[in-house]
Structures are given as structure tokens and as C-alpha cells.
Amino acid sequence: MKFSVTVTLKEDVLDPQGKVVQNTLQNLGMDNLKSIRQGKYFEIELNDNDQIKAEKKVNDMCKKLLANLIIEDYKITKI
Amino acid sequence: MNSSVIVFPGSNCDRDIAVALEKLQFKNKMVWHKETKLPKSDLIVIPGGFSYGDYLRSGAIAGKSLIVNEVIKAANNGCLVLGICNGFQILTETGLLKGVLLRNKNLKFINKDVNIKVINNDTKFSNKYKKDQVLKINIAHNEGNYFTNFNHLKELNNENLIAFKYCNKNGDTNKEANPNGSLENIAGIFNTKKNILGMMPHPERMVDNLISNTDGINLFSSLLK
Numbered sequence: 001m002k003f004s005v006t007v008t009l010k011e012d013v014l015d016p017q018g019k020v021v022q023n024t025l026q027n028l029g030m031d032n033l034k035s036i037r038q039g040k041y042f043e044i045e046l047n048d049n050d051q052i053k054a055e056k057k058v059n060d061m062c063k064k065l066l067a068n069l070i071i072e073d074y075k076i077t078k079i
Numbered sequence: 080m081n082s083s084v085i086v087f088p089g090s091n092c093d094r095d096i097a098v099a100l101e102k103l104q105f106k107n108k109m110v111w112h113k114e115t116k117l118p119k120s121d122l123i124v125i126p127g128g129f130s131y132g133d134y135l136r137s138g139a140i141a142g143k144s145l146i147v148n149e150v151i152k153a154a155n156n157g158c159l160v161l162g163i164c165n166g167f168q169i170l171t172e173t174g175l176l177k178g179v180l181l182r183n184k185n186l187k188f189i190n191k192d193v194n195i196k197v198i199n200n201d202t203k204f205s206n207k208y209k210k211d212q213v214l215k216i217n218i219a220h221n222e223g224n225y226f227t228n229f230n231h232l233k234e235l236n237n238e239n240l241i242a243f244k245y246c247n248k249n250g251d252t253n254k255e256a257n258p259n260g261s262l263e264n265i266a267g268i269f270n271t272k273k274n275i276l277g278m279m280p281h282p283e284r285m286v287d288n289l290i291s292n293t294d295g296i297n298l299f300s301s302l303l304k
Contacts, residue, residue, distance in 0.1 A: 040135075
């Protein structure tokens with residue numbers, strides 16, 4: 001069973017990398033660009049067949065290591 | 080006094096801190112991160128560097144390593160713990176210190192000697208300094224922008240848990256003297272029991288006039304008292 005996890009900075013945390021990427025794209029003429037937030041992407045494969053159990057494990061992984069909950073949010077999607 | 084310096088793959092200030100500790104007659108041992116037992120220690124130091132190449136987040140992987148469980152146990156039993164630079168980042172990732180170190184506001188790696196002010200000199204780590212004393216200490220980091228939630232910031236101020244603040248040479252902690260965007264110019268903090276200190280500046284680089292100055296020595300000699 002495979003999941004994707006995206007980790008992004010919380011809305012009120014400054015994302016300087018995203019800001020620089022945004023400025024650069026605007027310099028390239030992408031003038032309708034409203035905002036960019038940069039994050040991290042993980043693909044996680046588990047041996048479980050039970051989706052609820054597997055998702056709980058991935059959730060645990062996010063909380064324990066993949067995301068720092070003080071500054072980051074995460075989103076799990078089955079793929 | 081017995082000290083232990085924890086070494087991770089990618090630590091690069093471990094030998095500097097060992098030299099500083101030995102200069103002050105600490106009986107120091109280096110402890111590899113895969114160890115599951117700590118030698119008898121009055122002080123544990125988590126040194127600077129780029130543990131695990133800063134993979135995932137600075138300090139995130141090191142914060143979950145085997146020896147860190149022992150460091151957490153020792154810290155909870157009152158052992159003195161000092162985290163410098165990457166060591167500070169690791170301490171926040173373990174939860175021993177609250178808050179987080181974000182990317183520097185200007186997105187640049189900063190390596191320079193800056194002024195910091197001693198905010199609380201009534202601790203085991205800082206009793207040889209004077210209150211409000213201005214020190215010149217080297218910083219060298221990419222993620223030193225300290226951030227924490229409103230309630231914790233209040234606690235830091237009310238309980239006098241801020242160790243050092245970035246300042247100019249007159250001791251003013253203004254915006255211009257803030258190199259990395261840290262909340263309230265914070266350069267180092269204590270935990271509630273004040274047995275754990277995390278700081279971004281490198282006192283171990285300031286123990287010899289031959290290469291820099293000696294502004295860092297009092298941090299180590301404070302511990303010997």
C-alpha cells in the first residue's frame with residue numbers, strides 16, 4: 001500500500017525559499033502568480049493490507065519524524 | 080568534572096569543544112551516536128556541525144538517534160546539557176528545548192563574529208559572566224532563526240530563561256543587531272530547570288587569544304564552580 005505525504009510550513013510561518021522562488025518566477029514574467037509555498041514530498045510504501053492501519057502508521061511517521069509540528073503541517077494521500 | 084561530547088556523522092565542532100573542555104581540566108570523553116550507554120557525565124555537550132548532512136531538517140535525524148535517548152534520560156535527571164549550533168537544533172528536535180530554529184531570514188549562511196549580551200547570569204552555565212555583559216562570539220549557521228509560540232515566549236521572558244541575545248557593541252538588542260531574524264534577538268535559551276542550554280553562537284571557538292578571543296571561557300569555567 002502506497003501513500004504520499006506532503007509537508008509544508010504552516011501558513012503563518014515565513015517561507016523564505018518559497019518567497020525567492022516566487023520572486024524569480026515573477027521576474028521570468030509569470031505575472032499572475034499569487035503566491036508560492038515550498039514543501040517536502042514523500043512516497044511511502046507499506047506491507048500492510050489494511051488501509052486504516054496503514055494510514056495510522058503513516059500518520060505516526062509524520063508526527064514522530066517527517067514533520068516538525070511546531071512549524072509544519074502534513075497531508076497524507078493514498079496513491 | 081566529567082564531560083561527554085556526543086559525535087554524529089557530520090559533527091564538525093566536536094574536537095573544538097573537546098579542546099576547550101580539556102583546556103579547563105574537564106575529563107572529557109567522546110561518545111559515538113550509536114552507543115547506548117553514556118559514560119559518567121556531569122556535562123553532556125552536543126556539538127555543532129551538520130549531523131546527517133542536515134537531511135530532512137537540521138538536527139531531525141540526530142534527534143532520534145540511539146544515544147539521544149540516554150541524553151534525554153540524563154537531562155531529565157538533572158545532568159547539565161549544552162547544545163551549540165547544530166546541538167541547539169538537535170535539542171529542539173528532541174523536545175528537551177522548546178521552539179525551533181528556522182532558516183536565516185536573509186537565506187544566507189552566516190559566518191561572523193557577533194556581539195551577544197548575557198541576559199541571565201544566575202545559572203550554572205553563566206555565573207562567571209556579568210549580567211548584560213557584551214561578548215564577541217562567532218556564529219556560523221544557516222538555520223539560526225529562533226521561533227517559538229506566544230505562550231512559550233512569554234514563559235521565556237517571565238521565567239528568565241533567555242540566556243543570550245544578539246546585540247550591537249553597546250549592548251542594544253535592536254533589529255540591526257539581529258543577524259538571522261531570531262524572535263526578540265534570542266541567541267540562546269535555557270529549559271525551565273536551567274540545566275539545559277541551547278545556543279547558536281560558538282563559545283568553544285573563543286577560548287584562546289591566539290585565534291580569536293577568550294569571551295567563551297567563562298561559560299566553561301562557570302560550570303566548574
